[in-house]
Amino acid sequence: MARFLIIDDEKMVRSTLRKVLEKFNHEVLEATNGKEGLKVYGDRKDIDLVITDIIMPEMEGVEVILELRKRTPGQKILAISGGGRTKNQDYLKTAEQLGANATLSKPFSVNDVIATVRECLAQ
Amino acid sequence: MNISISEFDTEAIHAFLKGQERIIVSAFESMDQGISIVDGDLNLVAYNSRFLELLEFPSDHVSPGDSMEKLLRFNAERGDYGPGDIDEQVESRLALARRMEAHRFERVRPDGTIIEIIGSPLLGGGFVTIFNDVTERNKTSNLAKDAVAQLNCYRQALDIHVGVAITDTEGKFTHVNDRFSKICGYNHDELIGKNASILNSRHHDTAFFETIWQSISSGESWSGEIKNRRKDGSEFWVDKTIVPFKNENGEIDKYVSVSTDITERKTAEDAIRRSEQKFSSIAHALPLPFVILDIDHEKPIFSNITFRRIFSGPEDGTATALDPIFVDPANKAAFFGELRQAGRVRDYETQLRNHAGEKFWASISADIMRVGIEASIFIAIQDISNRKRSENAVREREKRLQGIMDAVSNGIITVNHLGLVETVNNAAEALFQVSKDEFDGYPMQSLFDDGDPLGGCALEEFLEGSDESDIRTVEISGRRKDGTVFPAEVSVRQLHLRKKRLLLVVVTDMTSRNAADSEKERLEQELRQSQKMEALGTLAGGVAHDINNTLVPVIALSELAIEALQDNDDLKSDLQDILDAGTHIQKLVEQILAYSRRDGPERRRLDLTEITKETLKLLRSTIPSTVTIVDSLMDEDLPIEGDDTQIHQALVNLFVNAADAMDVGTGSIEIASRVETFKPGELPDVAMEANTDFAILSVRDTGTGINQDILARVFDPFFTTKEVGEGTGLGLSVVHGVVTGHGGTVKVDSVLGEGTTFHLYFPLLDLQMEGTPHEVGSE
The missing domain is CATH 3.30.565.10 (Histidine kinase-like ATPase, C-terminal domain)
Structure with a gap:
């Protein structure tokens, strides 16, 4: 059992991830954007893995990663992205360079998610 | 000194010679004749060197005291006396000499010289002989004989061809020959004793005869042409010479006239003169300048007034040499070269110079004309300055027009009312690969591929209802000389010149334009493609995010659902289809992103x-x-x-x-x-x-x-x-x-x-x- 914080502005992405993770008996917290995500995250040290989207309103995923690295240097982060909103750009590489433990392109299969999550938690 | 004096038997001679020796010797030697002296016994006493020379006696063979017989025998042996018995020839001559008579005879020596031999007996016996070379003298007398014979011949010839009449101082005929009778139609007896005036034709005035009379009565001969009248009244012309003859007292006692009938010549001359007068009056009346040159020196022998007015000036009435009238001597040479080669020249155009030095363009025609054996050059000149000026203007205009046409990259062709090509520009030559020369008379149909609307009769249909301001355009296939075709745009306009239709055809080669069009199309397509890709990239970027997000539940939840269902649940395969569809969309988006990111x-x-x-x-x-x-x-x-x-x-x-x-x-x-x-x-x-x-x-x-x-x-x-x-x-x-x-x-x-x-x-x-x-x- 692990605790996840999912930060994504798309409700269907959040709910899908929740369903998948809960099926594997994980606990899931949600936030609809980076600002809210950091608020939920607060000072908690009990989040095993933060799954964050990159492109979001209010605050971008990239900022979230930078902020989390500041607050909790050892925080495990999985960056997910469906590509640029206006530009055909791969933000996942950027996320990786900023310190995301793993990245996952949307859409993904259940197996992708479980494998990547396991990989992150094992680090 | 060849004279040798031996002893003389005779006293008298001896005494004479003794006293006169020197004189005789020198006299003998200075003589042109040969001289020999023999004594009564017929032995040679004396002789001079001329004697040896004339008779060709070698000097060492003859000496005083030699017998006459020896000399005669020498002569006979060397053939001086001709063929015959030598002893007889010698003996007969000795017999003559023994008679001691004076004698004179001529002997012809074998070399043709004639020697006159004169022998005279001397008192007291012997004789002296003089030898004289008379060859030349005899020749002269032969000439006189020949001359008389020749004169007889002439006279006979004269009597046949020429009338001869002799009149006395009164003018009465004393002698006429047959020819004279024949010419004037009177017989011999009818003329003798008659006055020459019976032949008067009244053609000449009295002054004419007075002139003749004055001349001949003063002792001078007269020559001239006289028109006389025959017995039958017909007139005839004679060429007459009258010579006065004088008697021993120096008085004129007769006139000899020689007459030749020249009636025929006179008639011909009259005809020629009349013809010449006619010719000359026509020639001078002609406004066309012309000149006649002699064939050998190309010097004018006649030129008409118009020619003289132009080339000699108004004051000069004579014909002008042709050299200065040619502006360029090379042209004159070329002109005469052509004339002499072909016998005639027509419309040779060159620049001439008039008497005032002004140049003008002329067209010259010339003929070599033969009249009898005489040939002359007839040259007629036409002033073509005006024509030349307008020709030049037209040529210049045409040149300019052709220049403009040739500068145009479209083929320009004019076609006459017969459907034949008249003029083309350079571009048309290149386009149809037909040279300008070949284009002359090229049928319009040949320019276009068979079956095209302009290929033949369909032309009328094509132009129907168009007037001169209309330009009809059609895209058809042009046909080159070698039969290959090319796409062409053809514009046709019709013009009417002197009521005849002229077609102005402008041909544009569409090959390169078509090629350019397809290149343009390709570039446009490329541009469209890249624009499409760019748009796709933008679209992909914008949409991919949302699609990917949307696909998250499609894929993951399908999987979860499939997982949750029993294997035999019908829904399972439906869900699998949804999953596959989602995966396909995922791949599509991936590819689009990959492509637009390339x-x-x-x-x-x-x-x-x-x-x-x-x-x-x-x-x-x-x-x-x-x-x-x-x-x-x-x-x-x-x-x-x-x-x-x-x-x-x-x-x-x-x-x-x-x-x-x-x-x-x-x-x-x-x-x-x-x-x-x-x-x-x-x-x-x-x-x-x-x-x-x-x-x-x-x-x-x-x-x-x-x-x-x-x-x-x-x-x-x-x-x-x-x-x-x-x-x-x-x-x-x-x-x-x-x-x-x-x-x-x-x-x-x-x-x-x-x-x-x-x-x-x-x-x-x-x-x-x-x-x-x-x-x-x-x-």
Whole structure:
């Protein structure tokens, strides 16, 4: 059992991830954007893995990663992205360079998610 | 001194000679005659050197005291007396001498000289003989004889051809010859005693006869032509010479006249004179200047007034030499050259100069005319200055027009009312490959391919209802001389000149325009394509995010649902379809993103062998197990510069494509690598400055193969042979985009039923140029 914080502005992405993770008996917290995500995250040290989207309103995923690295240097982060909103750009590489433990392109299969999550938690 | 004096027997001679010796000797020697003296016994007493010379006696053979017989025998033996018995010839001469009588005779010597021999007896016996060369004298007397004979001949000839009459001082005939009678028609008796005036024709006035009379009565002869009257009243002309003859007392006692009948000549002369007068009056009346030259010296023998007025000036009434009237002497030479060669010249155009020195253009015609044996040159001149001026103006205008026409790149052709080409410009020559000369009279139909609206009778239809301001245009095929055709745009306008229709045809070669059009089309298509790609990129960027997000529940929740259902649940296969559809959309988006991202690959040093091998590992799990993957890659590093993700993507696409090509899902895909060097230009679509090494990856499948018709299109974006929903049509275009983005190219070989091989050419890094390996900066 692990605790996840999912930060994504798309409700269907959040709910899908929740369903998948809960099926594997994980606990899931949600936030609809980076600002809210950091608020939920607060000072908690009990989040095993933060799954964050990159492109979001209010605050971008990239900022979230930078902020989390500041607050909790050892925080495990999985960056997910469906590509640029206006530009055909791969933000996942950027996320990786900023310190995301793993990245996952949307859409993904259940197996992708479980494998990547396991990989992150094992680090 | 050849005279030798021997002793003389006779006293008298002896005494005479003694006293006169010197005188005689010198007298003998100075004589032109030969002299010899013999005594009564016929022995030689004395002689001079002329004697020896005339008789050709050798001096050493003759000496005083020699007997006469010896000399005669010498003569006879050498043939002086002609053929005959020598003794007889000698004896007869001796017998004559013994008679001692004076004698004179001529002897012809064998060399033709005639010697006169005169012998005179001397008192007291002996005689002296004088030898005289009379050859010349005899010759002269022969001449006189000949002359008389000749004169007789002349007289006979004269009597036959010429009338001779002799009159006395009164003018009465005393002698007439037959010819004279014949000329005047009176017989001999009718004339003798009659006055010469019976022949008077009254043609000449009295002054004429007075002049004759004055002349001959003063002792001078008179010559002239006289018209006389015959007995029958007809008139005749004679050429007469009258010579007065004088008697011993110096008084004129008769006149001899010699007459020749010249009636025929006179008649002819009259005719000629009348003809000449007529000719001359016509010639001078003509406004056309002309001149007649003698054939030998080209000097004028006649020129008419018009000619003189132009070339000699009003004051000068004489004909002018022709040289100064030619402005250019070379033209005169050419003109006469032609005339003498052809016998005539027509309309020779040249510049002449008039008497005032003004130049003008003239057209000269000339003939060599023969009248009897005489030939002359007849030259007529026509002033063509005005014509020349207008001709020049027209020529200039035509030249300018032709220049304008030739400067136009469209073919311009005028066609006359008969449908034949009249004029063309340079462009038309080049367009139809027909020279201007060949174009002359070229039928208009031949200009266009058969069946085209302008090819023949359809022309009228084509032009129907058009007036001079209309230009009708049609696109048809032009036909060159060699029969080949070219696309042409033809504009036709009709003009009416002197009531005859002239067609103005402008032909534009559409070959290059069509080629340009297709090039333009290609570029436009390329532009459209790149615009499409750009739009697609933008669209993909914008939409991909949302699609991907949307796909998250589609894919993941389908999986969860499938997982949750029992195996025999019907819903399970429906959910699987949803999952497949979602996965397909996911791949489509991926491809679109990959394709639209191709222009900006990362640049770093890579080992192609390593990337390929890594990709192969990954592919083994993706490609169906029924398809064998054969690794024939070389082990050596293949350093290139590029983006590993893109290359990875390209190889995956290629392999997936190859696997899809397997008809029944079984077969093999072999990948091999090699290195080859190419010279600039050897690889199409690849710009090279120097020889370059290329790493070539070849992916060969044993699939169905690609039809040659579509082989060239396999790299086109969205081109697919797969069923809708199966392929994106972007797989191979991504491969192409990636490889060309890396400075390389892709080639494809395919045999239907055997399989397809894709060759990917990547330029190798020149390690020697690079020096130590380093990372090439990313963008």
